[in-house]
Amino acid sequence: MRDIAKAMGMEAASLYNHIDSKQSILSELLLNIAKEFTDGMAAVQSMEIPSIKKLEALVSLHVRLTVQYNDSISLIPGEWVHLEGKSIREFTKLRDHYELAFKDIMKECIKEGSLRDQNIEITSFSILSTLRWLYSWFSKNKNIDVHILEEEMIQSLIYGLKATNID
Amino acid sequence: MRDIAKAMGMEAASLYNHIDSKQSILSELLLNIAKEFTDGMAAVQSMEIPSIKKLEALVSLHVRLTVQYNDSISLIPGEWVHLEGKSIREFTKLRDHYELAFKDIMKECIKEGSLRDQNIEITSFSILSTLRWLYSWFSKNKNIDVHILEEEMIQSLIYGLKATNID
DNA sequence: ACATCTAACTAACATTTGTTAGTTTTGCAA
DNA sequence: TTGCAAAACTAACAAATGTTAGTTAGATGT
Numbered sequence: 001m002r003d004i005a006k007a008m009g010m011e012a013a014s015l016y017n018h019i020d021s022k023q024s025i026l027s028e029l030l031l032n033i034a035k036e037f038t039d040g041m042a043a044v045q046s047m048e049i050p051s052i053k054k055l056e057a058l059v060s061l062h063v064r065l066t067v068q069y070n071d072s073i074s075l076i077p078g079e080w081v082h083l084e085g086k087s088i089r090e091f092t093k094l095r096d097h098y099e100l101a102f103k104d105i106m107k108e109c110i111k112e113g114s115l116r117d118q119n120i121e122i123t124s125f126s127i128l129s130t131l132r133w134l135y136s137w138f139s140k141n142k143n144i145d146v147h148i149l150e151e152e153m154i155q156s157l158i159y160g161l162k163a164t165n166i167d
Numbered sequence: 168m169r170d171i172a173k174a175m176g177m178e179a180a181s182l183y184n185h186i187d188s189k190q191s192i193l194s195e196l197l198l199n200i201a202k203e204f205t206d207g208m209a210a211v212q213s214m215e216i217p218s219i220k221k222l223e224a225l226v227s228l229h230v231r232l233t234v235q236y237n238d239s240i241s242l243i244p245g246e247w248v249h250l251e252g253k254s255i256r257e258f259t260k261l262r263d264h265y266e267l268a269f270k271d272i273m274k275e276c277i278k279e280g281s282l283r284d285q286n287i288e289i290t291s292f293s294i295l296s297t298l299r300w301l302y303s304w305f306s307k308n309k310n311i312d313v314h315i316l317e318e319e320m321i322q323s324l325i326y327g328l329k330a331t332n333i334d
Numbered sequence: 335a336c337a338t339c340t341a342a343c344t345a346a347c348a349t350t351t352g353t354t355a356g357t358t359t360t361g362c363a364a
Numbered sequence: 365t366t367g368c369a370a371a372a373c374t375a376a377c378a379a380a381t382g383t384t385a386g387t388t389a390g391a392t393g394t
Contacts, residue, residue, distance in 0.1 A: 001382060010342065013383075017341050022382060078245035121308065122316065123323045129300035130293045137292045152289045160327015168352060177372065180353075184371050189352065 027087035029072040030080055034094040036065055041101050051108035052115065056154050058102065062131040063150045066138055073135045102128065127157050194254035196239045197247055201261040203232055208268050218275035219282065223321050225269065229298040230317045233305055240302045269295065294324050 001022055005012040019025055040061040044054050066073055080091055103124045109115040134153070138144075168189055172179040186192055207228040211221050233240055247258055270291045276282040301320070305311075 002380085011344080012381090013344080013385095014342050016383070118323065119315075119319050122304075122319045125300075125304045126297045126320070126323050129304075130296040133292075133296035133299070137289075137296075141288070148286075149289065152286050153293070156285065156290045156293050158327065160325065169350090178374080179351090180355095180374080181372050183353070 023084060023087070026075070026079060027083055027091075030075055030083060030091055031087065031094075033065070033069055033072045033076065034091055034098075036069065037061070037098055038094050040065065041098055045101065045105075050114065051105055051112050052158075054105050055109060055115075055158060058105070059127075059131065059154045059157060060150050062134060063146065063153055066131075066134045067146055067149075070135055070139055074139070076135075077132055099124070099128065130157060190251060190254070193242070193246060194250055194258075197242055197250060197258055198254065198261075200232070200236055200239045200243065201258055201265075203236065204228070204265055205261050207232065208265055212268065212272075217281065218272050218279050219325075221272050222276060222325060225272070226294075226298065226321045226324060227317050229301060230313065230320055233298075233301045234313055234316075237302055237306055241306070243302075244299055266291070266295065297324060 001012045001015060004025075005015055008015075041058070044057045044061065047054060047057065049057075080088070080095075083091055103120050106115060106120050106124055110117050110120075130153075138149075168182060169179045171192075172182055175182075208225070211224045211228065214221060214224065216224075247255070247262075250258055270287050273282060273287050273291055277284050277287075297320075305316075
């Protein structure tokens with residue numbers, strides 16, 4: 001709190017004119033982005049497009065939110081564990097719900113023939129880990145064009161790295 | 168320290184008969200695995216095989232080390248920032264060196280025609296993020312066969328998720 | 335001009351945390 | 365059995381941390 005206060009040019013005690021507690025800062029930041037992801041997922045789910053396009057839309061969603069909310073997203077990988085009580089239950093509920101929805105879309109892709117029939121637990125984890133860490137990459141490469149980043153992520157995550165002339 | 172002591176069935180002060188400081192626990196754990204990765208990389212580099220096979224070997228290396236050192240590896244994503252002084256310089260040096268070597272191998276793959284000519288910064292980041300987070304997935308799925316995990320990671324990270332009958 | 339509200343301040347608090355000093359217990363070698 | 369080193373203990377420390385209480389300066393509306 002003293003560090004935050006210093007960064008804002010005031011005393012630690014003064015912060016309490018604006019917030020309830022240290023916990024409330026963390027839970028507000030984390031639950032807000034969790035809701036952004038949940039809303040984005042709902043939007044993608046309601047689209048009338050092939051599932052593989054939904055998967056691409058999800059990658060785009062991550063890239064877009066990462067660029068827009070770079071700071072709060074950086075809390076997701078390591079800080080959510082410090083949430084307490086109602087907040088941590090709410091957060092993990094949203095996260096689990098999101099991951100389930102993500103896997104469902106991948107399963108649809110397999111049904112539709114656009115993805116190989118593979119271990120969804122592993123591959124969904126693989127994609128989501130990369131997307132989770134995108135924030136740290138972006139914070140060191142802020143000059144990149146966002147559309148190029150989106151395109152390249154879609155390519156490498158979904159379509160792989162291999163040269164197309166070999167298979 | 169009091170938590171660690173409780174877990175070991177002793178008082179916090181007693182820990183200091185075995186260690187120098189709290190910092191030294193962290194830096195010993197982190198530098199040890201950093202060295203494991205560095206050694207593994209050196210072994211892969213010295214192999215006389217096509218670069219794409221080296222890339223596969225690196226994925227296997229991560230899977231193997233993740234399974235073997237699950238607990239200390241879990242410190243890598245979030246705790247290395249708490250290293251201080253010489254330790255943090257040593258750690259980041261090893262990490263940067265490792266990532267450079269990883270990218271070099273990917274570049275060789277492109278030269279040899281086994282990978283598409285793509286943004287190495289993005290794709291290497293993508294693979295390494297997944298591998299970094301493997302520990303958390305594994306700690307929830309300890310029953311999986313390690314060879315299947317290796318194979319599936321290689322497939323999804325390098326060869327992509329797409330069905331092969333479409334392109 | 336006055337009352338009100340906002341948002342800053344100082345001072346202090348109770349805990350928590352990493353660590354040290356000094357002492358006692360334990361286990362093994364002689 | 366004695367002697368000694370290893371490793372446990374108790375007590376206490378200084379610093380850091382989240383927070384509260386009470387106060388004050390500055391802006392705003394009447």
